[in-house]
Amino acid sequence: MALLDIKNLTLEIPHEGDYIRALDKVNLSVNEGEVRALVGESGSGKSLIVSAVSGSIPKHWRITADRMTWNGESLLNLSKSRRLQIMNEDIAIVFQNPLSSLDPSVTLGEQIQESIPSRLVDGKWFWQRNASRRQTTIKTLHKVGIRAHGDVMRAYPHEMPYDVGQRVMLAMALVAQPKIIIADDPTRGMETTTKTQILKLLTRLNKTRSVAILFVSHDLLAISSMADTMTVLYCGQTVESGKMKHLRKRPLHPYTKALIDSAPSFRNDLPPKSMLPNLGGSIPTLQHLPIGCRLGPRCPRAQKACVNVPGIRHIHDHTYSCHYPLHRDKR
């Protein structure tokens, strides 16, 4: 059964007396123990999906969905206390910007210790429980590659470089022993060695503890090494979703193909120093969204029908939304 199951999620942001559809009928699911990549260009709406799941959408925005469930329970109309419980026990989110997600007035050590749920703290007396929290914190900081745990635990968020902040966010996610980790671009701006360490850590967690991972990124290279499945988002619309190996080998949506073709590591057929193909134009702003399929104006296969939003088509567990998909011309 899907742990996280989202069907037709639509999010509308107020703009000049009207609403703009920032997410348009998005579909996404993550099964137990699965590593799913959510990929899309900057501005495609990845972080908005994460915010919708965490319930941190401003009250005046409009959010609707046919289904948005956690373990079968709707996330759309949860009470505050139940949402807090789920977010503390089951879903851990590593947000993109550690500085804005951490409390600036509390040391990092205290913030990690506060993230440890009571059920995971050993001891009857408060000093035993404090020691248990401290030990777990130190162990977890080592796990995320922080050796100088004392310095980091005493520091305030603004005193730490960005990548240490990201690791602390990961440590806060890990101490809760969640069922799923939603990592919103956790390796953004990191140097390659640090990035590899974080990816290896997430992969190990998935393999050893069966933690499901939703890895949100625009970095295909980082994602391809660890994800089982991938969902591709373009301008607030899900365009294709399926097993990583199928999407890599035989993408059906022109946007997925363009994304894969533009990643050098995915193209071992290219002669050295050749230009990488890319789609002309850029992702439209929310204020200037095309009607129908939002890729339309940039799509090499676009035709008249594309002014209508394509429905979702299935081939087993591979889904795509395109009127003129690749490899399907003879049907």
Ligand SMILES: Nc1ncnc2c1ncn2[C@@H]1O[C@H](COP(=O)(O)OP(=O)(O)OP(=O)(O)O)[C@@H](O)[C@H]1O
């Ligand atoms: N608080 C907000 N108010 C108005 N528009 C917003 C807000 N947050 C996001 N948006 C808009 O929603 C769209 C999607 O933003 P989002 O941050 O989800 O993109 P993203 O895919 O996560 O990009 P990135 O990879 O750069 O983080 C963008 O056009 C963005 O400008």
